Amino acid sequence: MIIVDSLTKKYGGFTAVDHVTFRAEPGRVTGFLGPNGAGKSTTMRIVVGLTPASSGTATVLGRRYADLPNPGREIGVLLDASAQHAGRTGREILTLAQRTMRVPRSRIDEMLDLVSLSDEEAGRRVRDYSLGMRQRLGIATALIGDPEALVLDEPANGLDPAGIRWMRDLLRGFADRGGTVFLSSHLLHEIEVIADDLIVIGSGRIVASGTKGELLASAGTYAAAAELAALANALTTAGHTAEMSLCGLRTDADAGQVGRLALAAGVPLTELRPADSAGLEEMFLELTKDDAREGDAA
Amino acid sequence: MSSTTMDTHATVRERHGQKDGGYAPIPFRTVLGVELRKAFDTRSGFWLLVAVAAAGVIATGATLAFASDSDLTYNNFAAAIGVPMTILLPVVAILAVTSEWSQRAGLTTFTLVPHRGRVIRAKLVATLLIGVSSMALALAVGALGNIIGTGLKGVDTTWDLSFTTILYIVGADLIGMMIGFTLGVLMRNSPGAIVTYFSYWFVLPTLTGLLAANQHWFEKAQPWVDFSYNQNRMYDGGFSSQDWAQLALTGTVWLLLPLAFGLWRVLRAEVK
Ligand SMILES: Nc1ncnc2c1ncn2[C@@H]1O[C@H](COP(=O)(O)OP(=O)(O)OP(=O)(O)O)[C@@H](O)[C@H]1O
Ligand SMILES: [Mg+2]
Numbered sequence: 001m002i003i004v005d006s007l008t009k010k011y012g013g014f015t016a017v018d019h020v021t022f023r024a025e026p027g028r029v030t031g032f033l034g035p036n037g038a039g040k041s042t043t044m045r046i047v048v049g050l051t052p053a054s055s056g057t058a059t060v061l062g063r064r065y066a067d068l069p070n071p072g073r074e075i076g077v078l079l080d081a082s083a084q085h086a087g088r089t090g091r092e093i094l095t096l097a098q099r100t101m102r103v104p105r106s107r108i109d110e111m112l113d114l115v116s117l118s119d120e121e122a123g124r125r126v127r128d129y130s131l132g133m134r135q136r137l138g139i140a141t142a143l144i145g146d147p148e149a150l151v152l153d154e155p156a157n158g159l160d161p162a163g164i165r166w167m168r169d170l171l172r173g174f175a176d177r178g179g180t181v182f183l184s185s186h187l188l189h190e191i192e193v194i195a196d197d198l199i200v201i202g203s204g205r206i207v208a209s210g211t212k213g214e215l216l217a218s219a220g221t222y223a224a225a226a227e228l229a230a231l232a233n234a235l236t237t238a239g240h241t242a243e244m245s246l247c248g249l250r251t252d253a254d255a256g257q258v259g260r261l262a263l264a265a266g267v268p269l270t271e272l273r274p275a276d277s278a279g280l281e282e283m284f285l286e287l288t289k290d291d292a293r294e295g296d297a298a
Numbered sequence: 299m300s301s302t303t304m305d306t307h308a309t310v311r312e313r314h315g316q317k318d319g320g321y322a323p324i325p326f327r328t329v330l331g332v333e334l335r336k337a338f339d340t341r342s343g344f345w346l347l348v349a350v351a352a353a354g355v356i357a358t359g360a361t362l363a364f365a366s367d368s369d370l371t372y373n374n375f376a377a378a379i380g381v382p383m384t385i386l387l388p389v390v391a392i393l394a395v396t397s398e399w400s401q402r403a404g405l406t407t408f409t410l411v412p413h414r415g416r417v418i419r420a421k422l423v424a425t426l427l428i429g430v431s432s433m434a435l436a437l438a439v440g441a442l443g444n445i446i447g448t449g450l451k452g453v454d455t456t457w458d459l460s461f462t463t464i465l466y467i468v469g470a471d472l473i474g475m476m477i478g479f480t481l482g483v484l485m486r487n488s489p490g491a492i493v494t495y496f497s498y499w500f501v502l503p504t505l506t507g508l509l510a511a512n513q514h515w516f517e518k519a520q521p522w523v524d525f526s527y528n529q530n531r532m533y534d535g536g537f538s539s540q541d542w543a544q545l546a547l548t549g550t551v552w553l554l555l556p557l558a559f560g561l562w563r564v565l566r567a568e569v570k
Contacts, residue, residue, distance in 0.1 A: 041570075049412045050405065050569040066412045069323040077409045083402035087340035093406075096339075099332050100324065100410045125341075141406065 001026050002149060002182050007056035009042055016042045018204035024182040029175045031195030032184040039204040040184040044153050048077050060149060072101035075149040076142030081134035086127035090117060090137045094144060101145040111140035131158030149180035156190050168194045188281050200284060216274060223258050224248035224271035234265035250275045329411055329420040337394060337428055346390055353382030354436045358443035370447045371456040375440035383436055384471050388478030391425045392491045395482030404569045414565050422479060429475045433468050463535045470532035480553055483560035502526050525552035
């Protein structure tokens with residue numbers, strides 16, 4: 001369990017993290033979503049004590065991170081897979097972690113096996129690793145202490161599709177065994193398939209949070225019809241929203257309401273379903289619109 | 299990735315349920331062991347230490363080859379070996395600190411041991427241990443060279459280096475390492491700290507020497523203000539209590555205060 005309470009980080013006059021409050025529960029994967037520069041990495045660095053907070057608190061498994069006697073055994077951390085001494089081999093980096101945490105040496109080979117790094121690859125210097133290999137090594141380092149919680153900053157970065165799938169299964173399994181997973185991403189598609197809970201951050205502030213189901217429900221309903229304009233008209237007259245896209249529209253009315261209104265208006269529906277990911281994406285772009293670099297492009 | 303490793307993971311995890319009130323704190327010797335290992339486990343670190351050892355052997359060989367018979371004394375062997383060591387050991391100290399930042403390895407180091415003071419202390423102890431053992435090795439190589447050299451040329455073996463003088467030399471070299479360590483803590487950048495150290499070691503004494511030769515007032519003041527001057531005097535040994543006072547004064551101002559300031563900053567700085 002990771003509890004963050006009213007965390008704030010100021011750099012001079014600039015507030016990078018602004019009264020952020022959330023919790024990542026055991027047995028669940030909590031996704032931390034936000035555009036570039038939203039404050040995800042800063043929040044994560046504060047949680048693990050690498051950056052001092054301006055105010056607010058963060059606790060991991062009931063304690064401040066710095067008060068954990070042997071943090072690697074309780075919480076696995078991967079903030080930046082490239083932040084390693086380039087001259088060390090992968091195996092050496094795992095060995096340093098294994099020795100610091102005082103876990104059995106056999107864990108090194110177990111972890112290499114788990115992240116599919118071969119013996120030969122483990123003997124290579126990290127300078128010669130691909131981004132995906134570094135990411136795998138970082139996951140191995142985070143897991144070697146057999147922790148109860150994971151904090152991962154954009155772990156899917158650089159992984160190939162098979163790697164992303166593997167990572168998803170790994171984290172799912174970790175959470176299903178009771179572990180807490182807290183991971184960040186700026187890609188909605190990447191995070192929505194794995195996360196149970198979502199925290200959306202923009203400009204240092206949390207703009208939405210809840211279970212994926214809740215957020216998906218709030219994303220509304222998707223409906224398509226040949227006479228789209230008539231459907232939109234029926235919806236807006238009834239006081240609902242209607243955002244038209246190419247061949248359908250998204251509305252905050254639920255499926256039942258859309259059906260009734262369409263029937264009343266005599267508009268045959270060709271499609272009716274929860275808006276889910278497309279809707280979530282729109283919502284994400286909207287929620288963070290004020291902060292996104294592209295301005296109106298969203 | 300195989301199901302067997304996942305199972306192992308599951309069984310290890312189950313032990314979490316049985317554990318009572320958490321894990322034992324990481325002992326200092328563990329942190330020290332890891333920091334010692336880090337001094338050797340990269341190419342740069344490894345070759346630097348090889349260079350320290352090789353320089354000792356080469357210096358011994360050179361003394362054997364080029365020194366006249368009367369110069370084959372332990373003092374000369376030790377001096378020949380000591381010079382490269384005096385130059386290289388502080389670089390070991392610098393890299394021990396700066397690699398955490400220059401190579402960003404600190405992101406992992408300081409999350410696994412979330413008390414930077416402990417890590418830095420372990421680095422300092424590791425650095426000084428490496429320094430003392432390298433010097434012990436150098437003195438042994440020098441002694442061997444002295445015995446072999448004089449034996450080969452059939453002259454009397456001269457042991458003209460007193461234990462006290464050896465202590466002075468070791469002390470001066472350790473101070474050199476402390477300077478490197480301090481520069482590392484202050485600058486947290488490998489090239490910057492190394493260049494600064496070499497300027498301190500090669501350029502500064504020349505400049506202050508020139509100044510002292512031309513300005514009488516500086517010549518008189520130098521022992522009270524110039525740390526490198528006092529450090530260099532240690533290689534000749536025989537300090538009076540005033541010499542010690544001057545070393546302590548300049549050392550406090552030029553070494554201990556900057557080190558304290560650097561540590562104060564390191565404990566507060568962001569690691570990213
Ligand atoms: N030392 C610093 N001084 C000033 N501003 C900083 C500092 N560190 C971070 N910031 C700013 O804080 C904000 C949050 O940065 P952060 O790295 O947390 O973003 P992020 O959400 O992780 O973004 P990304 O998805 O690109 O990784 C950014 O605007 C960044 O420029
Ligand atoms: Mg980031």
